[in-house]
Amino acid sequence: MKQRGVTVWFTGLSGAGKTTISQAVAEALRSQGCSLEILDGDVVRQNLTKGLGFSKEDRDENIRRIGFVSHLLTRNGVIVLVSAISPYREIREEVRQRVGDFVEVYVNAPLEVCEGRDVKGLYRRARLGEIKGFTGIDDPYEPPLNPEVECRTDQEDLSQSVAKVLNTLSNLGYLSNQLVAIEN
Numbered sequence: 386m387k388q389r390g391v392t393v394w395f396t397g398l399s400g401a402g403k404t405t406i407s408q409a410v411a412e413a414l415r416s417q418g419c420s421l422e423i424l425d426g427d428v429v430r431q432n433l434t435k436g437l438g439f440s441k442e443d444r445d446e447n448i449r450r451i452g453f454v455s456h457l458l459t460r461n462g463v464i465v466l467v468s469a470i471s472p473y474r475e476i477r478e479e480v481r482q483r484v485g486d487f488v489e490v491y492v493n494a495p496l497e498v499c500e501g502r503d504v505k506g507l508y509r510r511a512r513l514g515e516i517k518g519f520t521g522i523d524d525p526y527e528p529p530l531n532p533e534v535e536c537r538t539d540q541e542d543l544s545q546s547v548a549k550v551l552n553t554l555s556n557l558g559y560l561s562n563q564l565v566a567i568e569n
């Protein structure tokens with residue numbers, strides 16, 4: 386067995402690097418023949434959770450549905466890479482309990498850095514008041530207290546972040562060591 390099912394949950398501010406790191410991790414795993422799925426917050430909100438907004442209730446429902454699908458896949462041996470801001474600690478913990486095989490990756494860069502990147506132009510719009518309840522600006526982000534991995538994307542490069550995730554998956558027994566050795 387090359388892999389065991391696991392949900393790898395990337396949480397962090399918009400622009401912190403969740404999508405970038407999860408895609409690079411996916412590429413590395415795919416090249417080794419792993420079976421995986423990506424659940425990206427932006428994509429999920431266009432189908433699975435279409436119609437939900439950004440109130441606390443809707444954000445929690447968004448995460449609960451992603452967690453439900455992650456659980457189904459995980460228990461069937463898939464590596465599930467979730468990238469979603471998921472700003473609230475309590476619902477992340479709820480999903481962790483439900484899924485069981487759950488690795489939390491805190492994708493961390495200071496707000497000023499994320500805002501400076503402004504990948505999608507959303508911070509600018511939030512500052513102009515065109516978007517209300519934007520995480521980090523006028524809505525809270527509750528950082529994980531004990532994430533399995535922390536990627537400081539303002540201090541490390543993408544390959545370092547990817548290596549941290551792969552090494553952790555290996556150390557926790559989700560990947561064979563051989564697989565990670567190739568990545569390093």
Ligand code: ADP
Pocket residue numbers: 397398399400401402403404405406468492502504537538539541542543546
């Ligand atoms: P998120 O999915 O968290 O909203 P994105 O992955 O869409 O964030 O955007 C993160 C941006 O930060 C990208 O433009 C990416 O190239 C850049 N970036 C700079 N350094 C890093 C790093 N070490 N890891 C990930 N992304 C980085």
